Amino acid sequence: MRRLVSTLIITIFLLTPTKAFTWGFQGHEYIGEMTWNYLTPEARQWVQERMDYVGEDSLATMTTWADRVRGTEEGRWLGPLHFANVPPEEDYFDMERDCPNRRCVVAAAIDDVKIMMDPERSLEEQAKALRTFTHWITDMHQPLHMGFQRDRGGNDIRVTFFGSETNLHRLWDTVLIRGMDEMPGPAMQAELNPLPEKEDDWSLAIVDWANDSYHLARGNAYPQAEDGAQLGERYFRQARPIVESQLIHAAQRMALIINDAASR
Template sequence: MKVLVPQENQLMRKLVSIVLIGLLLVIPARVMSWGFQGHEYIGALAWEYLTPEAKEWVKERLDVVNEASLSEVTTWADRVRGSEEGQFLGPLHYANIPPTESQLDMQRDCPNRRCVVGAAMNDIDVMFDSKQSLQAQGEALRTFSHWITDMHQPLHLGYQQDRGGNDIRVTFFGAEMNLHRLWDSIMIRGMDLMPAPSEQAALHPLPEVGNTDWHHALIGWANESYELAREHAYADLDNNAELGEIYFNQARPIVEQQLIHSAQRMAMIINAAAAQ
């Protein structure tokens, strides 16, 4: 077998990047948060981390809300966006933070829990309450699986002033779009090039979990996303910035990392709820 010298390795990585970037721009995608493909991948990966008990717990609750799998249910909150219910849920897909602030403040940025973090907290409260009906827990699982996923897209914890990057125009390899869409749907394309969920779970085992304050954990994870948005998504970008391979090569690993973290954390919480 031929061993590539360093120059050949560098050229191979460059070629792979160019091919992947081309795929990102031409593969059709439904423009939703993380894309349907990203949500479904996270749900399928989370399933790999569930205990047998948790898998049964999930199946029982998905049955009552007519959802086929954890992978598919992650997209429900996007599927209903055009409905009256979907409009009510609209503000729950994100939390915007002033750029002058370093962390999420629930009273300031999520009053009455009307943001993605507060919505996830509300669903956890129902999922962990054994007095709740299967229907109520199924509906909570249905939305929780989406909120925990959205929370890990950094620009869903973006700045107030630009609506999480929606008001920042950029050009990515000649294609004009807003910054939020670049992270939400363009970077997520080409997911078929990532390992299958079963392989990914083997590569990244579920961390050990002790007794956890899940509300506190959610705030911590939200702040992680906000920091990634500040350091990498925004990266001191000016409006109408032209972005290319350097930006892509810095952003893509963060997207992949966040997909894995989202799946692991979804699984941790579901495993804990099922063990109640």
């Protein structure tokens, strides 16, 4: 019965026309809401002040801002910052090789964190950095945002999933999350998964997290998913724990960084 419910949800979603967004709004908002549950009282106040400044109602909705402005001049300028590409023959992400002019999701996240950690920066600067940081850190945890340039992070790989055609990037962005009907809600997820220890160097940590995503893309998202592949229950069962784990990691890491910024 559980398998049937998951299959029906996935099939209905695949047949519904949607606009392709990174992690889907559902994934971003899930991470943002889970993050809020990890924040200290001091950090919640710090975030609230900055959300008020840029007119955002919640941390969950703030995570979607960079997608909401797509199609605008500002959104087009931000376009390359949603992802980074690594050559498939390489074992790791390299900032100099894979992030020219620091125009990629990894450098964008690092640059925003530096602003957030600097108490000398203005409220406006920190508010805008927080607004984009919440999106970059969530994007970076979707493995195919650290995918291969040759297929645009899976966008050019057409697959059939439970009998319906989609592309590999959209499958990981939105379809797999919509099929995870039994996943705990954000508050329960935070309760089940306590925060790990804070990192000593956020820039190094962000690069490490980016590499974790690249390795998941290379080792788990791409295998079995060549162009024209027929995917179903087996692929879903393999991908499901990865998607859930990445949602949790994104929320925990966002919270650790915000808690640290608010304490300065």
